Amino acid sequence: MHIVVTGDYMFNGGDVSWAAIEDIDEITITRYEMTLPEMVPGRCSGADIILNNKTPITAVMLQQLPRLKMISMLATGYNMIDIVTARQRGVTVCNVPAYGTASVAQHTFALILELTNHVSLHAASVTQGNWVNTVHWCYSLTPITELAGKTLGIVGFGNIGRQVATIAAAFGMKVLYYSPQAKITTAQYAGLQELFAESDIVSLHCPATGSNTGFVNRSLIACMKSTALLINTSRGQLVNEEDLAFALNNNIIAGAGLDVLSVEPPTAGNPLLAAKNCIITPHNAWISREARQRILDITALNIRGFINGKPVNVVN
Numbered sequence: 123m124h125i126v127v128t129g130d131y132m133f134n135g136g137d138v139s140w141a142a143i144e145d146i147d148e149i150t151i152t153r154y155e156m157t158l159p160e161m162v163p164g165r166c167s168g169a170d171i172i173l174n175n176k177t178p179i180t181a182v183m184l185q186q187l188p189r190l191k192m193i194s195m196l197a198t199g200y201n202m203i204d205i206v207t208a209r210q211r212g213v214t215v216c217n218v219p220a221y222g223t224a225s226v227a228q229h230t231f232a233l234i235l236e237l238t239n240h241v242s243l244h245a246a247s248v249t250q251g252n253w254v255n256t257v258h259w260c261y262s263l264t265p266i267t268e269l270a271g272k273t274l275g276i277v278g279f280g281n282i283g284r285q286v287a288t289i290a291a292a293f294g295m296k297v298l299y300y301s302p303q304a305k306i307t308t309a310q311y312a313g314l315q316e317l318f319a320e321s322d323i324v325s326l327h328c329p330a331t332g333s334n335t336g337f338v339n340r341s342l343i344a345c346m347k348s349t350a351l352l353i354n355t356s357r358g359q360l361v362n363e364e365d366l367a368f369a370l371n372n373n374i375i376a377g378a379g380l381d382v383l384s385v386e387p388p389t390a391g392n393p394l395l396a397a398k399n400c401i402i403t404p405h406n407a408w409i410s411r412e413a414r415q416r417i418l419d420i421t422a423l424n425i426r427g428f429i430n431g432k433p434v435n436v437v438n
Contacts, residue, residue: 123148123149123150123170123171123429124149124150124151124152124168124169124170124171124189125143125149125150125151125152125169125170125171125172125173125425126151126152126153126154126165126166126168126169126171126172126173127151127152127153127154127172127173127196128154128156128157128162128165128166128172128173128174128175128177129154129155129156129157129174129175129176129177129196130153130154130155130173130196131155131156132175132409132414133196133414133417133418134153134155137411137414138411138414138415138418139415139418140418142418142419142421142422143173143418143421143422143425145422146422146425146426146429149425152165157177158177159177159178159180159183162177162179162183162187163183163186163187166183166187166190167186167187167189168189169187169189169190170189170190170191170192171190171191171192171193171194171425171428172187172190172192172193172194173193173194173195173196173421174193174194174195174196174202174203175195175196175197176197176202177202178202178203179193179202179203179204179208180204180207181204181207184204184207184208184211184213185207185211190211190213191212191213191214191428192213192214192215192216192425192428192433193208193213193214193215193216194215194216194217194218194421194424194425194428195215195216195217195218196218196417196418196421197217197218197417198217198218198219198220198221198222199217199329200215200217200437201330203215205437205438206438208438209438213438214428214433214436214438215436215437215438216424216428216433216434216435216436216437217435217437218416218417218420218421218424218435219281219435220281221408221413221416221417221420222282222407222408222410222413222416223281223282223285224285224412224413225407225408225409225410225412225413226282226285226355226407226408227282227285227286227288227289228289228407228410229355229381229403229406229407230282230286230289230325230327230353230355230407231286231289233353233355233379233380233381233401233403234269234323234325234351234353234379236379236401237351237376237377237378237379237399237401238266238267238268238269238351239266239267240263240264240266243263243264244262244263247263269290269293269294269295270293270294270295271294271295271296272295272296272322272323273295273296273297273298273320273321273322273323274286274287274290274295274296274297274298274321274322274323274324274325275297275298275299275300275312275317275318275320275321275323275324275325276290276297276298276299276300276309276325276327277299277300277301277314277317277324277325277326277327277328278300278301278326278327278328278329278356279299279300279301279305279307279309279327280301280327280328282327282355282356283299283301283325283327283328284307286325286327287299287307287309291308296310297309297310298310298311298312298316298317298320298321299311299312299317300312300313300314300317301328314342315342315345318342318343318345318346319345319346319347321346321347321350322347322349322350322351323350323351323352323353324346324350324351324352324353325353325354325355326338326352326353326354326355326356326357326360326361327355327356328356328357328360329356329357330356330357330359330360334360335359335360336359336360336361336362337360338352338354338360338361338362338365338366339362339365340362340365340368340369343365343366343369343374343375344369344374346374346375347375348373348374348375348376349375349376350375350376351375351376351377351378351379352366352375352377352378352379353378353379353380354378354379354380354381354382355380355381355382355407356382357382358380358382358383358384358385358386359384361380361384363383363384363392363393363394364393366378366394366397366400367393367394367396367397367400368393370394370397370398370399370400371397371398373398376399377399377400377401378394378397378399378400378401379400379401380394380400380401380402380403381402381403381404381405381406381407382405383402383405386405387404420435423435
């Protein structure tokens with residue numbers, strides 16, 4: 123059975139092991155660092171199994187891959203796969219759920235703490251010699267905000283949202299959450315507008331769907347406190363980027379911390395790249411070594427389960 127890996131560039135740095143996959147009996151593996159969509163038919167024509175991350179696999183492509191039996195995502199998201207056509211053609215599609223819960227929740231608070239404690243700003247100031255050249259034993263370039271007693275509003279209350287709530291509680295924060303259905307939890311449920319209005323920090327942790335594209339728009343942002351922060355470590359498509367940039371540049375809200383944008387890599391004209399008090403990281407909340415190793419180990423279980431006729435983590 124032949125496996126083709128369409129993109130392993132985040133897994134081939136030598137800090138994670140492919141052993142769990144490579145040790146599966148009677149398989150061969152071809153790995154590519156990156157595969158553009160037009161390369162899929164040529165590279166994957168002999169594949170029984172594709173391990174995929176960000177390469178779109180469309181209905182037209184699937185029709186050109188007669189040997190294909192399984193696609194296993196090296197990720198949780200699978201929106202780049204035409205899962206309906208895959209099902210019709212008898213191709214099983216699996217993903218890796220919950221591998222990055224701890225890492226993404228940690229990154230969420232890294233963004234929050236950068237916006238409230240301004241560590242990099244002050245560290246850079248010291249490096250530039252400003253502390254050496256002052257007569258004062260301490261100084262602050264911008265106000266520092268204490269998280270204890272503040273309200274964190276979490277939109278989406280799956281694994282990551284709940285982990286963020288747990289960390290927030292350790293900081294002494296009050297937690298509100300919104301999801302399509304209220305859940306049994308110690309956090310307090312709130313309607314969407316109520317959550318945006320009452321929260322000091324709003325953090326997004328929901329998948330992108332056709333119905334929620336750009337739902338964080340000018341009218342919803344206008345509900346927020348002028349001192350509030352917006353954090354997004356889920357999907358860039360949730361935010362109307364023009365509206366958020368306008369809000370930041372006009373002091374409607376105080377700041378934003380983003381790990382995702384609507385188009386990645388972003389175009390040079392994305393308004394958030396130059397927006398005021400907007401911290402952007404390059405979609406790497408998930409990228410800890412531990413999380414990437416977890417992806418490969420769970421993918422091995424996906425492959426073994428499929429080969430043994432007991433597929434797991436099936437999404438179609």
